[in-house]
Amino acid sequence: MAPTLAHPKAAPAKAATYKILVVDDDPDIVELLEFNLKKEGYLTASAGDGRQALAIAPDFAPDIILLDVMMPHLDGIATCRQLREQPRFKDTYILFLTARAEEFSEVAAFEAGADDFIAKPIKPRALLSRLAALVRRDQDPHAGVEAIDINGLRIDRTAFAVYQDGRKITLPKKEFELLAFLAAAPHKVFSRDELLQNIWGNDVFVLARTVDVHVRKVREKVGDHHIQTIKGVGYKFNAD
Numbered sequence: 001m002a003p004t005l006a007h008p009k010a011a012p013a014k015a016a017t018y019k020i021l022v023v024d025d026d027p028d029i030v031e032l033l034e035f036n037l038k039k040e041g042y043l044t045a046s047a048g049d050g051r052q053a054l055a056i057a058p059d060f061a062p063d064i065i066l067l068d069v070m071m072p073h074l075d076g077i078a079t080c081r082q083l084r085e086q087p088r089f090k091d092t093y094i095l096f097l098t099a100r101a102e103e104f105s106e107v108a109a110f111e112a113g114a115d116d117f118i119a120k121p122i123k124p125r126a127l128l129s130r131l132a133a134l135v136r137r138d139q140d141p142h143a144g145v146e147a148i149d150i151n152g153l154r155i156d157r158t159a160f161a162v163y164q165d166g167r168k169i170t171l172p173k174k175e176f177e178l179l180a181f182l183a184a185a186p187h188k189v190f191s192r193d194e195l196l197q198n199i200w201g202n203d204v205f206v207l208a209r210t211v212d213v214h215v216r217k218v219r220e221k222v223g224d225h226h227i228q229t230i231k232g233v234g235y236k237f238n239a240d
Helices: 027-039 050-060 076-084 103-112 124-139 173-183 192-200 209-222
Strands: 019-023 043-047 064-068 093-098 116-119 147-150 153-156 161-164 167-169 227-230 234-237
Touching: 019 027, 019 050, 027 043, 027 124, 043 050, 050 064, 050 076, 064 076, 076 093, 076 103, 103 209, 116 124, 147 173, 153 173, 173 192, 173 209, 173 234, 192 209, 192 234, 209 227, 209 234
Parallel strands: 019 043, 019 064, 064 093, 093 116
Antiparallel strands: 147 153, 153 161, 161 167, 227 234
């Protein structure tokens, strides 16, 4: 069985074992993405709208989904939300591809459970680099600190798991990365721009508001007291 991004401890695998579902109503974009992905050795499937994606995904079992926002029949936001409601796709990477840069689209995408938000026109080399980074991290579970224990919170970076006083808390990947990044440097204040650069990288178009959305969602799950807002500056992890 091919390893998935939901299981960082899986044995290393070639890119071909990773399945990517491309969902976009523009056939030229689908053709461009599938051509470049297949050249890198990924297995691909495609759908022209959200309803098709929901029909294809269970059998194809993608590790990564590239999802357009504006589509007929069922848009990307609704599609993402329905995918996340299914346990098998709870931890699947979902990257939104959209020409819309308005803050509403970005916030709505992350609220629905998106992991990344990539603006069109898509640069294949930048996208492939982003995907390669996800695969490398999945195949190198021992990179960096394996676990952080602080203030009743255990963050297991090898298993992408969070425990609050022994109770497991499930976080989407970007929320987990944000919490782990802040907890790795308790009491250090990070600006929104620093968090965007470290968590989302330079090749992904996201707004500062994205950080606020993710912090709010993390607080809802692990408690308000772990992440402190420093007004006019940014956020820090509270170890007290």
